Amino acid sequence: MNIIVIVVFIVLILLLGGGLFVLRRLRRNRALRILQANGQQTTDEVVTVSLAQLQSKEQVALQFDPQTQRASSELAADIWGRGVLLFEYHFEVAQLKKDQLASISDQFEADLNEIAQAEGLKAIDTRYPVFVVSDMWLFKGQLHFDIAYLINQGTVNYIKDMRKLSVEKGTN
Helix, strand or coil, X not given: CHHHHHHHHHHHHHHHHHHHHHHHHHHHHHHHHHHHHHHXXXXXXXXXXXXXXXXXXXXXXXXXCCCCXXXXXXXXXXXXXXXXXXXXXXXXXECCCHHHHHHHHHHHXXXXXXXXXXXXXXXXXXXXXXXXXXXXXXXXXXXXXEEEECCCHHHHHHHHHHHHHHHHHCCC
């Protein structure tokens, strides 16, 4: 009889522990989805304003009108890991050459962070900017770029890893 009580007790403890694990995991996933959705919305708004500035400086002629359109991104971080706030954008572009991308990327990142500062947005750590243009490329007449929103450690770690990779490959 005692053995049956002990086995039932152990099974109950395992079920309760497993249930708590599942509950914690569901809460964590929900919080992550909220963080990603809020981060994406904020990044889209800042990118829209920054693209308007970039186009007004006549550095890039995108088929994008910030007066009537809003930049819309796709979450690019699912492939890199949970919690990474990395958003991909793409726009039709006319007469842009590959050798212009580095200067445009630098200017775009500076504009993004200027807007972020004006809006009171802060990175997780003052050693980092709020936004980083982690990649920019041309493909089939479209300008593609990835923007990282550095408000959590996962995104900072992603940027550090990508910079390490670019140094190792000699692309930095």
